[in-house]
Amino acid sequence: KAGVTQTPRYLIKTRGQQVTLSCSPISGHRSVSWYQQTPGQGLQFLFEYFSETQRNKGNFPGRFSGRQFSNSRSEMNVSTLELGDSALYLCASSKLDSNYGYTFGSGTRLTVV
């Protein structure tokens, strides 16, 4: 059974650019959440999607956005990148209509230079 797949695994971007990260959840999982992880802040919740609808949103600026497709795959986009956006971006999926028992991907390591 395939796990949560995140692409790309590593990414280097320049300030001011935009980036799109992709997440393919476990088959049958309809809930997808995104997190930003930095050494100083730990895991910070970005947003959650369930059945193509954003159900929850964390306290991030509007430069961070996401969407979910009918096959439950999800993308997140960050526009006008800043140096502080450098982080590990994690995607997690869940089968239940709940926020618990998540399966995480290995993440996308984004470096902004």
Added chain:
Amino acid sequence: LAKTTQPISMDSYEGQEVNITCSHNNIATNDYITWYQQFPSQGPRFIIQGYKTKVTNEVASLFIPADRKSSTLSLPRVSLSDTAVYYCLVGDEGGNNRKLIWGLGTSLAVNP
């Protein structure tokens, strides 16, 4: 919003039992408590989940007192491979916008 508090770090030795406590004073009635383990450059991995009293699986036990304002993850007979960061997760409900509050994690170092 519910907040969680965990020790920043802990040290142990192989073969010992390790107990990590998480405080969550504002836990909501319907919320569960979930613990995750994370190794460097990997996503967190689900360890155990509970609502009250005690839950045990093949890798850990979770103790939750009656008031549910805290929980304790117990790792029996740890090995070097248990060196990782452990997170306590408690859901928080605010109307229709339920935010997920993660603790900062406890960095566990298991020594030979």
